[in-house]
Amino acid sequence: MAKVLVTGGAGYIGSILVPDLLTDGHEVTVLDNFMYKQNSLASSCIHPNLKLVVGDIRDKALVKSLVGVNEVIIPLAAIVGAPACNRDATAAESVNLDAALNIISIASKNQKIVMPTTNSAYGTTNPGEISTETSPLNPISSYAKHKVEVEAALMEKPLNVSFRLATVFGMSPRMRLDLLVNDLCYRAIHERSVVLFEADFIRNYVHVRDVSRVLRWAVDSDMATGEIFNFGLSEANLSKRMLCEAIQRHVPSFVFVEAEFGKDPDQRNYIVSNNKIEEAGFTFHHNLDQGLGELIKGLGALNNRQYGNI
Numbered sequence: 001m002a003k004v005l006v007t008g009g010a011g012y013i014g015s016i017l018v019p020d021l022l023t024d025g026h027e028v029t030v031l032d033n034f035m036y037k038q039n040s041l042a043s044s045c046i047h048p049n050l051k052l053v054v055g056d057i058r059d060k061a062l063v064k065s066l067v068g069v070n071e072v073i074i075p076l077a078a079i080v081g082a083p084a085c086n087r088d089a090t091a092a093e094s095v096n097l098d099a100a101l102n103i104i105s106i107a108s109k110n111q112k113i114v115m116p117t118t119n120s121a122y123g124t125t126n127p128g129e130i131s132t133e134t135s136p137l138n139p140i141s142s143y144a145k146h147k148v149e150v151e152a153a154l155m156e157k158p159l160n161v162s163f164r165l166a167t168v169f170g171m172s173p174r175m176r177l178d179l180l181v182n183d184l185c186y187r188a189i190h191e192r193s194v195v196l197f198e199a200d201f202i203r204n205y206v207h208v209r210d211v212s213r214v215l216r217w218a219v220d221s222d223m224a225t226g227e228i229f230n231f232g233l234s235e236a237n238l239s240k241r242m243l244c245e246a247i248q249r250h251v252p253s254f255v256f257v258e259a260e261f262g263k264d265p266d267q268r269n270y271i272v273s274n275n276k277i278e279e280a281g282f283t284f285h286h287n288l289d290q291g292l293g294e295l296i297k298g299l300g301a302l303n304n305r306q307y308g309n310i
Helices: 014-024 060-067 082-087 089-106 142-154 180-190 208-220 240-250 275-279 288-299
Strands: 003-007 027-032 050-054 072-075 112-118 161-165 167-169 193-196 202-207 227-231 237-239 255-258
Touching: 003 014, 003 060, 014 027, 014 208, 027 060, 060 089, 072 089, 072 208, 082 089, 082 142, 089 112, 089 142, 112 142, 112 208, 142 161, 161 208, 167 180, 167 208, 167 288, 180 193, 180 240, 180 288, 193 240, 202 208, 202 288, 208 227, 227 275, 237 240, 240 255, 240 288
Parallel strands: 003 027, 003 072, 027 050, 072 112, 112 161, 161 227, 167 202, 193 255
Antiparallel strands: 202 237
16 A cells, blocks of 8 residues: 555545545545535545645645655645636646646656646647547646646656546535536526537546546556556546537436537537546446536535635
8 A cells, every 4th residue: 555645635536545545445635625615525524544734735845845755646736617717827837837837847767646637738629520648739728737846857767647537527525616527517407598609619628536546546547657657537538518519418308509609718619538548457336427417406505606626
């Protein structure tokens, strides 16, 4: 079993991952500033192998002290999404780029960093083009640009691994409603309608619990070292229209209207191949339809918009 440092461990992915790592038998240290006043790890505090550190990943002395005593580092702390990054570009750069590069620089070649990056790095591709791990990168947002730079530094050390995550969905103790699938499900339940701009734009999707599973797999598996993997559901390269149609099967009263004019501020549009992670032996446990059912059930009880990053 390993000593694992998870930055941002009380966030959307971390609050699923940390209890899973503890169940696996690892010693887990969480560094989080709890900026959203969440208590998502409350039920894990009873576990003797959990250590909680309240602090900022931009505190270089603190980060150095924590990195030095752990074998595996999983950097989840980030300001995620274009709206949140645009609201405070300076903070986004200091967290998403500078702090991440600092972790990579101080970790030794004998430590493994398991880094979630993003498949939004593919940006906008030609119709029908399929993006693999060797495809050219075309990041549009500052978030994606920072992740591309971080990934390049990450792969200079032999044990590290990068997972280019698809758009994540599903319920979590630290819920987020600013993710597309989660947002559309919330609107389907509570607002019953949505207007789609550029409804043909395609993205890839993956369940948050499968993200936890693949990060744990990378902690334990030598197969993952030194590699970059796209990570999403192969059957979930879907346009926004197709996604709404899937939600409509769960919520028949949901109506979506395609705008004839106007642009989506998020211009990502790409199809992703996930063959490499599948050929490495990883199997997905949660498909889109199951996740939609989970979201419809869970979001029906959340009649507010506080669960976001903005």
